[in-house]
Amino acid sequence: MTSLLDQTRFSESIYKPTMARIVDINDLTALDRLFTVELPDGVYLDHQPGQFVKVSVLGVGEAPISISSSPSRTRQTFELAIRKVGDLTGVLHDLQAGAMVGIRGPFGQGFPMDRFKGKNLLFIAGGCGIAPLRSLINQVLDDRGSYGHMQILYGSRSAADLMFKDELHEWENREDVELLLSMEKADIDWPACTTGYVTHLFPQIELDPRNTIAVIIGPPVMYKPTIAQVRNKGIIEGNIWLSFERRMKCGVGKCGHCQINHIYVCRQGPAFQYQHVKDLQEAM
Numbered sequence: 001m002t003s004l005l006d007q008t009r010f011s012e013s014i015y016k017p018t019m020a021r022i023v024d025i026n027d028l029t030a031l032d033r034l035f036t037v038e039l040p041d042g043v044y045l046d047h048q049p050g051q052f053v054k055v056s057v058l059g060v061g062e063a064p065i066s067i068s069s070s071p072s073r074t075r076q077t078f079e080l081a082i083r084k085v086g087d088l089t090g091v092l093h094d095l096q097a098g099a100m101v102g103i104r105g106p107f108g109q110g111f112p113m114d115r116f117k118g119k120n121l122l123f124i125a126g127g128c129g130i131a132p133l134r135s136l137i138n139q140v141l142d143d144r145g146s147y148g149h150m151q152i153l154y155g156s157r158s159a160a161d162l163m164f165k166d167e168l169h170e171w172e173n174r175e176d177v178e179l180l181l182s183m184e185k186a187d188i189d190w191p192a193c194t195t196g197y198v199t200h201l202f203p204q205i206e207l208d209p210r211n212t213i214a215v216i217i218g219p220p221v222m223y224k225p226t227i228a229q230v231r232n233k234g235i236i237e238g239n240i241w242l243s244f245e246r247r248m249k250c251g252v253g254k255c256g257h258c259q260i261n262h263i264y265v266c267r268q269g270p271a272f273q274y275q276h277v278k279d280l281q282e283a284m
Helices: 004-010 087-094 127-141 165-173 198-204 220-232
Strands: 018-027 032-038 052-057 061-066 077-083 100-107 120-126 150-156 178-183 212-217 240-243 271-273
Touching: 032 087, 052 077, 052 087, 061 077, 061 087, 061 100, 061 127, 077 087, 077 127, 120 127, 120 198, 120 220, 127 150, 127 212, 150 198, 165 178, 178 198, 198 220, 212 220, 220 240
Parallel strands: 120 150, 120 212, 150 178, 212 240
Antiparallel strands: 018 032, 018 100, 032 077, 052 061, 052 100, 240 271
């Protein structure tokens, strides 16, 4: 087998999409759908948790989408959680299983799984940030013995906005995972949920700051207060990781569309160690 990235290097161009088939579509929320995508025979994505692909529809356009599935699971397919927010995503939501889309990638730097091994893990997601974080969570669950205590904090506006509800129940029932949820609106279907923001969950957790890695993914507005809470727990800057949301265009650091000061998110991110980006507006 060849990876998709190797195929583009050795065929014509990294700018040329590979046509892939949508084999399944499942609703996650009123605005979010999970697309299972299959690449052509002999090609697999070979991605890392935290990376993204560019998805295109002929005659409509192209957009960066985070990969939601773990590379530790099937190589024949991968999953993309796509929110309906514009023209392209609207067209994607209108497609049926069997439709073809263009895929480029995977692009960017993912999370360094080898550096996380042996560490306790604190995963913090806000809103649709749970979609790329799911890839990392399932990667850890599939190699659970290589990691320490695992805590997941997930903040959502309401129960209707929660993504991957079935998996949330599975994580909640595992003895080796501590899952805490927060919602801006209380809901009787989730009685253990804390009313408020994800930062309101921190008083409920205990951790060893000397041996804990924190990963934060969500909308930019959540980073400053969440990082403050993580630092208050004693976790050092070098053990805090973020994923920046930017509209990557070319995916290879040529167009400058994703540039933040001297950083090209599509090449040097989306996953960043906090100590290297703490002076950027997105992390302050």
